[in-house]
Each structure stands twice: as structure tokens, then as C-alpha cells.
Amino acid sequence: MSTEAPAGPATAAAPATKQRSSGGGLGRYIVVRFLLIIPTVFILVTTVFVLMRATGDPITAALGGRLTPDQLQERIHAAGYDRPILVQYLDYLGGLVRGDFGTTLSDNRPVTEVLTTFGSATLELAAYALVVAFLVGIPFGLVAASRRDRLPDAFLRVFAILCYATPVFFAGLLLKLVFSVGLGWFPVAGRASTGTEIQLQTLENPSGFYLIDAIRTGDPAAVSDVLMHAVLPAVALGLLTAGVFLRLVRTNVIGTLSTDYVTAARSRGVGEGRLLRKHAWRPALIPIITVIGLQIALLLSGAVLTETTFEWKGLGFQLAQYLQARDFVAVQGIVVLIAVVVALTNFIVDVVAALIDPRVRY
Template sequence: MSSPTAAAAPAKPAKRVKRNRLSGGFFRFVLTRFLLIIPTVFILVTVVFFVMRATGDPISAALGGRLAPDELQRRIHAAGYDRPIIVQYIDYLGGLLHGDLGTTMTDNQPVVSILTRYGAATLELAILALIIALLVGIPLGRLAAHHRDHASDAGIRIFAILCYATPVFFLGLLLKLVFAVWMNVLPSSGRASLSSEMQFTRLVSPTGLYIVDALQLGDMSVLADVLRHAVLPALALGLLTAGVFIRLVRTNVIATYNSGYVEAARSRGVGEGRLLGKHAWKPALIPIITVMGMQIALMLAGAVLTETTFEWKGLGFMLSTYLKARDFVAVQGIVILIAIIVAVVNFIVDVIAAIIDPRVRY
């Protein structure tokens, strides 16, 4: 009687030590991933700064040929672009630490105001596109796995290939041709009609997210107008990512079907529907979450072409505009913001994956 009692006594402290060790390891994992954002953004800021100046100073790039040589040199000297490049770089880093991203060359606006004014439009488009990608990609991937090697599976795989292989601008033009020109059921460009945008001026504190602003107004006709304008851009950008999700879900559900614990459940007489819903479905979602950060980065890259195609005035549209004008100060600011967004999103995705994926060790 005495020996079992003595053996059981240290069991509780050992279990408690393990729990504390895992908890501390998780927080160290989160802190490490968070701190990695700093060198990631720093490296990208450095690369963008020097690449933007590889062809000369920003003023000559944006205004060269439109100003007299004396006036051009005066502006270059006033902006400090005739100083050594390393001095300009240190000054630029100092400005970043104080939230100063410079002033655009073409329209003389603070870059920060450009980011705040048009960033909400890109955020809204990315959220809507991600919703479409999830609503289309996950159910179709699940259906394809359930009907593996049947006609429906082949059709869904072809659809997935077309989604991620078709250039987003071509898909956007095709959608505009079908739904805006031939069928005339959806608008071809813009975020809202002129009358709806006039309604937004009544708001005391607009968010820039037109769906949220329409809900603030409480006008369902304005909300319907905003949603009608958002359908085609969100569909064009969302289907690009949906193709990736379809193949990920299909591949991982099939792989889970062939795993040992699913075979054991099948041998006990568990039905195929229950195997899919309970045993194979949840593990297949983990890869979706782990690649979400990368897909959002690709989505932001695709937003440049999508916003240009549909004249959706967000950061992608403005980036295209400033690139054409060779306004490298504005381009630099927009690229840096996108880099920060991607780094933060990847950090959040890493943390979520560490929580739900038992294979992650920390």
C-alpha cells in the first residue's frame, strides 16, 4: 500500500511543470515571431529605398523634363537629394520613426494622408475577396475530395486551375464584359455611384470602408449600391485565391482519408459522411490557415491590377498612378505600408497555426 502512494505523489508536480513549460514556450514563440517583424520591415525598407534611387533622385524622376534645369536643381537642393545617399537614408529612417513618410512629388501631399485616405478601400476589397475565396474554395475542395476521381472532381480541379492560372486583370475584363456590358446588371467601375458618395459626406466620422459607412447612414439603397459595385472586383480577386484553396483542401482531405486513425474509424463501421465531417475535415483546414498569410500577400499584389481594372480607388490604384508618374516617394510609402501589413498578418497566422496545429513545436 505504501509504495503506490509514494509513486503517485510526485505525479502532480511533474504534470504541472510540463504545463508551465509549454505555456512559457508558447509565449517565447509569440515574442520571437513578433520581434522578427522588425528586421523583416527594416530589410524591405532598405531595399526599397536604394532601389528607388538607383535611377536618380525622386525629383528628377518625377519632374525632370517639366522644369527648367535651374529650378530642378533648386528643388533637388531644397529637398536634400544632392547629399550623400547614406545621409539621405539615415534621415529617411529618422522620419519613419516619427511617422513621416515624406511628401509626394506630383501633387505635394503627405504620403501618410494618401495611405489613410485610400488604405480603407484596399482593406475592404481584400476582406471581400477573402470571403469569396473561402466561400468558394473550401466547399468545392471538400466536394472534390468526397467525389475523388469522379467527373465532379475533374470539373472542380479544372475550375481551380483556371482560377489561379488566369491573370486577374484578364478575369476582371471578362467579368466586366459579361456582367456590365452584355447583361448590364452590375456596374463596371468605381466603389459607389456619385449619389451614394454624396451621401457619405453627411457622416461626421467616415471610416472609408463604404459598407460600414453605408450601415452608419442606415440607408439600404446606399448599401445595395456599394455591394453591387464591389461584386466584380471582389470576385476577380477572390477567385484567384479560391483556386489555391480548392487544391489545398482537396489534397489534404484526401491525405487525411488515408491516415491510420481514419482507417481505424472506417474499420469500426463509421460512415463516409461522418469520416469526412468529423475526422478528415478539421485537419484539412490547418494548411489553409498556415498559407493564409502568403495568400493575403498575393492578394495585395493582385489588388494593384484589380483596382486599376475596375478603377477602385485604393492603394493599388494609387500605386499604379504614382508609378506611371514616377513619383518614387509615394511608391516607397505605399510599398512599405503593404510590407508592414503582410508582416503583421503573417505573425497573426503563425500564432493561430501554433494554437490549432499540434505539430507545431515551441
């Protein structure tokens, strides 16, 4: 009797110890993933800085041939580009820590102003594209898995390949040709009509996100106008990611449907539709969550071509303009911001994946 008495408390303490260990594992995982952002961003910033200086100083690249040699040297000296490259690099890092990305050479604007003015447009487009990717990729992936090796499955697999193999600018031009020029259903370009843009600019402290600002006006016509302008760019960019989601969902649902517990449920007479709804689709979402970070990077890179195609005034559109002007200071700032956004997005995705699937933490 005396030897059995302590067994109760010891047994009861075991789950608590296990929970504390699990919680510690999650906390340690989050801290490690967050700290990894620092070297990731540092390497990206250093790489961008070196590549931007590979062709010489930014002022010569942007203004060479338009200024006399004396004027050019004066501008180079005033900007500090005649100093040793290491001194320039340390000065640039110090500016980034203070939130100073420099000043554009082509239009003499603070790069931070460019980022805040046009960054919201790019993030809004990426959000629209993600919605399209989810609405197309997940349902079609479930249909393809439930109709494995049949005609719908074959058709959707070809559709997925076309989605992520078609250049986004070509998809955009094709959508404009059919739905804007041919059918006249959607606007050809822009984020909103001129009247709506004027209306949005009259708001106090506009957010830069046109849909949010249009809702704030309380005018349904403004909201409808903003959404109509967003449809074609969102579809062109979203289909690029939808193809990846479709194949991921299909592959993982097929794998889930062949597991032992699903086979046991099927042997008890559970219908295929119920198996798909109750058991198969949720595990298939985990790999999608883990690759969202990579897809955000893909969306932001695709936004350059999408925004140029639809004249969507975002960071991608401005990046193309600054590249043409050889304004490497502006290009450097935009690329660094995109790199930081991608790194933070990957961190958030990793944390969400660890919360959903504890195996990710170890």
C-alpha cells in the first residue's frame, strides 16, 4: 500500500510536465525563427548593396551623359559615393537602422515616401491575388482528388500546369483583350476611375488601401468601382499561385484518403463525400500554409509585371519606372523592403504551421 500511494501524484504530474515541455518547444521555436530573420535580411541587404554598386556609383548610372564631368563629380562627392565602399556600406546600414533608405535620383523623393505611398497598393493586390488563389486552388484541388484519374482530374491537372506556367504578363494581356476590350465587362487599367480616386483623396488620413478607403466613404458605387478595377489584376496574378495550391491539395488529399483511418471509416460504410469533407481536406491545408511564405515572394515578384500590365500604381510599377531611369537608390530601397516583407511573412507562416502541426517545431 505504501509503495502505491505516491504513484497517483507522479502520474498526474506527467501530463503537466509534457505540456510545459511542449510549450517550451513552441516558444523556443518562435524565438529561433524570429532571430533567423536578422541574418536573412542582413544577407539580402548586403547582396543588393553589392549588386547595385557593381556597375559603379548610382549617380553616374542614372545621370551619366546628362551632366558635364564637373557637375557629375560634384554630385558624386555631395552624395558621398566617392568614399571607400566599406564606408558607404556602413553608412547605408546605419541609415536603414534609422529608417532612412536614401533619396531617389530621378525625382528627388525620400525612398521611404515612395515605399509608404505605393507599398499599400502592392499589398492590396497581393491580398486580392491570394483570395483568388484560395478560391480557385482549394476547391478545384478537392474535385481533382475526388475524381482521381478521371476526366475532371485530367482537365484540372492540365489547368494547374497552365496556371503556373503561363507568364503573368501574357495572362494579363489575354484577360484585358477578352474581358475589357472584347466584352467590356471590366476596366482596362488603373486602381479606380478618376472620380473615385478624387473621392478617396478627400478622405482624412487615407490608408492607401483603396477598398478600405472606399468603404470608409460609405458610397457603394466607389466600393464597386474599386472592386471592378481589381478583378482582372487579381485573377492574372492569383492564377499563378492557384495552380500550385491545386496540385498541393490534390496530392495531399489523395494521400489522406489512402491512410488507415480513412480506410477503416470507408469499411464502416462512410460515404466518399463525407470522408472528403470530414477527414481529408483539413490535413491537406497544412502544406499550403507552409508554402504561403514562398508564394508571397512569388506574388510580389509577379506584381512587377502585373502592375505594369494593368498600370496598377504600386511598388512593382514604380520599380519598373526606376529601373528604366537607372535610379539604383530607389530600386535598392524597394528590393530591400520586399525582402523584409517576405522574411516576416515566412516567420508568421512558420509560427502558424507550428501551431497547427506540432511536428514542425522539432
